[in-house]
Amino acid sequence: MIQELREFEVDNKIVQVSEDYNQCQRCNSVQLWDTEMYWQDTMGDGVYHEHMEGYNAVCDDCFHTLKEDYDWGR
Numbered sequence: 001m002i003q004e005l006r007e008f009e010v011d012n013k014i015v016q017v018s019e020d021y022n023q024c025q026r027c028n029s030v031q032l033w034d035t036e037m038y039w040q041d042t043m044g045d046g047v048y049h050e051h052m053e054g055y056n057a058v059c060d061d062c063f064h065t066l067k068e069d070y071d072w073g074r
């Protein structure tokens with residue numbers, strides 16, 4: 001079976017990866033969406049991350065950076 005490819009723009013270059021991947025909205029890195037990213041709950045049936053305000057999906061690194069900034073900013 002041929003896997004579908006998704007296109008992302010990284011550093012002004014188009015990269016193609018399988019559809020198992022998605023892009024971090026904060027640093028534009030391409031990550032496995034299932035295990036390497038955090039998703040904001042917009043449907044009310046999961047965890048709403050207050051420190052992810054403004055983002056729908058971020059990578060692990062950005063998630064923790066945002067959390068630290070959020071905790072320090074209070």
Ligand SMILES: [Zn+2]
Nearest residue numbers: 024027059062
């Ligand atoms: Zn990121």
